[in-house]
Amino acid sequence: MRIAAFGFRSIPLAKGAAGADKFALELFPRLVSRGHSVIAYNRQYPDVFVDVTEFKGVKIKTFKTTGKKGFDTLLHSFKCTFDIIVNNTADVVHIQNGGNSIWALPLRLFGKKVFISQDGVDWKRDKWPWYGKLYLRFAAFITAHLPNEVIFDNVIAKKLFEERFNKQFKFIPFGSEVDAVNDNTDILQKHGLEKGSYYLFVGRFIPDKGLHYLVPAFKNSNSNKKLVLIGGSPNPSPYEKKLLDMANDQVIFPGYVYGDDTNTLMSNAYCYIQPSDVEGLSPVVLTVMGLNVPMIVSDIEENQYAVLDTVRMFKQGNISSLTEEINYCETHYPEMLALAQRASERALSVFNWENVADEHVEVFLNS
Numbered sequence: 327m328r329i330a331a332f333g334f335r336s337i338p339l340a341k342g343a344a345g346a347d348k349f350a351l352e353l354f355p356r357l358v359s360r361g362h363s364v365i366a367y368n369r370q371y372p373d374v375f376v377d378v379t380e381f382k383g384v385k386i387k388t389f390k391t392t393g394k395k396g397f398d399t400l401l402h403s404f405k406c407t408f409d410i411i412v413n414n415t416a417d418v419v420h421i422q423n424g425g426n427s428i429w430a431l432p433l434r435l436f437g438k439k440v441f442i443s444q445d446g447v448d449w450k451r452d453k454w455p456w457y458g459k460l461y462l463r464f465a466a467f468i469t470a471h472l473p474n475e476v477i478f479d480n481v482i483a484k485k486l487f488e489e490r491f492n493k494q495f496k497f498i499p500f501g502s503e504v505d506a507v508n509d510n511t512d513i514l515q516k517h518g519l520e521k522g523s524y525y526l527f528v529g530r531f532i533p534d535k536g537l538h539y540l541v542p543a544f545k546n547s548n549s550n551k552k553l554v555l556i557g558g559s560p561n562p563s564p565y566e567k568k569l570l571d572m573a574n575d576q577v578i579f580p581g582y583v584y585g586d587d588t589n590t591l592m593s594n595a596y597c598y599i600q601p602s603d604v605e606g607l608s609p610v611v612l613t614v615m616g617l618n619v620p621m622i623v624s625d626i627e628e629n630q631y632a633v634l635d636t637v638r639m640f641k642q643g644n645i646s647s648l649t650e651e652i653n654y655c656e657t658h659y660p661e662m663l664a665l666a667q668r669a670s671e672r673a674l675s676v677f678n679w680e681n682v683a684d685e686h687v688e689v690f691l692n693s
Contacts, residue, residue: 327362328415329420330415331366334366336376337366337384340376341582343582345606349443353683356682357683362687365415418438424444428465431468440473441693442476476496477498478497484497498685499612500612501681507589517578524596526597531555534604538572539645540555541555542572542645554595555577557581557582558579592617597622597652597655600623603624603643611623615672621637622638622648622651625640636665639651
């Protein structure tokens with residue numbers, strides 16, 4: 327197959343990367359290894375640009391976009407759609423994010439097979455203004471009806487779409503495994519950290535992620551360890567400043583970290599915390615599970631599906647509940663390690679990137 331893909335930011339990962347980028351990083355090279363050609367469309371922001379034309383066999387084509395949140399995706403996706411149609415770069419188009427579903431219409435009119443990956447219920451995300459949420463509700467209708475198939479990694483979102491639109495959709499979860507973590511601990515030394523000396527979060531600094539619960543909960547806890555928050559806001563954000571103002575000297579903000587350094591930070595953490603209000607099937611949660619690291623997550627349905635009973639959970643949005651779980655982690659660490667072992671076994675048996683790639687090939691060929 328000749329496959330084109332857009333809707334993520336860039337591969338390899340760059341500043342502002344999120345789950346969609348991790349997904350692209352893992353899936354597209356595996357499609358190439360199975361004999362298919364893949365062209366992936368990267369975004370060039372005014373301040374972020376990955377200067378590559380190929381990554382692990384995936385051809386990379388980069389278009390400039392605006393730095394304005396929301397509009398950056400629409401502008402870039404328009405350019406990708408135009409290029410795919412005019413230059414006939416592919417027969418199969420894989421689009422991430424249902425907000426891009428409007429481009430399925432021109433692509434299908436020009437004979438392309440179109441597949442949308444939908445990772446959650448986008449209009450519930452607090453990062454969008456009212457008009458953004460209104461557009462995403464409209465886009466959900468388009469998502470349900472225009473593509474050849476919609477692929478969910480989130481069983482809860484899949485169920486909601488099926489009930490709302492009276493249709494059946496495909497479910498393919500994310501994978502969890504990562505390359506073996508190397509022995510290079512320079513990233514720990516750079517930030518004055520030691521194995522087991524810190525709690526960790528990795529992701530965007532947006533309200534959906536619940537960091538405004540995590541910082542005060544950690545400050546209220548009995549822990550004398552550090553809290554390391556990896557990431558930032560993809561665009562300048564008052565929310566990020568609010569988090570900086572909340573923090574004390576126990577909280578460290580290293581900025582964006584990628585690749586082996588991220589995995590090193592995860593594998594050496596005392597405990598990973600995911601305090602999200604809204605998630606798809608979080609690739610970070612699955613990765614941490616696979617690395618055999620203790621974890622605390624919010625009790626939203628998506629997290630419950632991913633972890634079952636293999637990690638500790640707190641009540642969504644409840645700072646006191648999260649503080650209690652951090653204190654539990656401090657005083658019951660052998661139990662946390664036992665849970666982490668069970669989480670690792672679940673992740674590596676249920677969530678596997680090779681299976682993910684095979685299932686995508688099957689959907690692309692048969693839908």
